[in-house]
Amino acid sequence: MERLIEQMLKFGIVGVIAFAIDYGAMVLFVELLGMNPVLAAGISFCISVTFNYFASMRYVFTHRADLSRQAEFAIFIVLSVIGLGINEALMWAGVDLLGVSYLIVKLFATAVVMGWNFFSRKKWLDAPEGGYELDPDVAREVAEDIDEAVRDL
Numbered sequence: 001m002e003r004l005i006e007q008m009l010k011f012g013i014v015g016v017i018a019f020a021i022d023y024g025a026m027v028l029f030v031e032l033l034g035m036n037p038v039l040a041a042g043i044s045f046c047i048s049v050t051f052n053y054f055a056s057m058r059y060v061f062t063h064r065a066d067l068s069r070q071a072e073f074a075i076f077i078v079l080s081v082i083g084l085g086i087n088e089a090l091m092w093a094g095v096d097l098l099g100v101s102y103l104i105v106k107l108f109a110t111a112v113v114m115g116w117n118f119f120s121r122k123k124w125l126d127a128p129e130g131g132y133e134l135d136p137d138v139a140r141e142v143a144e145d146i147d148e149a150v151r152d153l
Contacts, residue, residue, distance in 0.1 A: 003129055007060055011118050014055040019110055022048035026106060037102035041091045041109075042084065049080045052117075062127040072125060079120045083113045 025044035029035040035043075053076050057063065063072065087109045094105030 007122070007126075008118065010060045011056070014052060014060055015114055015117075017055065018048040018052040019114075021051055022110070023106060027103075030102065037095055038088065038091050041102070041106060042088055045084050045087050049077075049084075052080075053077075056121065057125070061121060061125050064125065064127045067125070075124050076121070079117065079124065082120070083116050086116060087113050 022044045025047050026037070026040045029040035029043060030037050033040075053073065057072065057076070063069075067075070090109035090112060091102065091105055094100045094108065095102045
């Protein structure tokens, strides 16, 4: 439980920084460049995901030994694309359908996507606490292979 709380705190810190990047870029695109808020939110989200990958996998989650870095990144991207879909659907519904300010809708969308991100990444990217259990039959086979290799030396 202690590890989970520590992870959530670290995730929160990374999330605040990623949110600042996301929100700041979105406002910049809308206010200075005149971009459509929904499009701006999608682009800013992608920028923040890049930061989030490196920070999350460095400071929040433990690399799984059964995943290559390429597979890890691919899973991270798939989970992020799902998060982007949630973000865009909420932005569209709030801004275009309900007429709520994009600034307020983005706060709500961010909270929803943050929950999705933590729990999906925890499930599919984080190494289990205490490492992996090795099947006794597999452990015996590995030990036999090592013994045989040593005898052959």
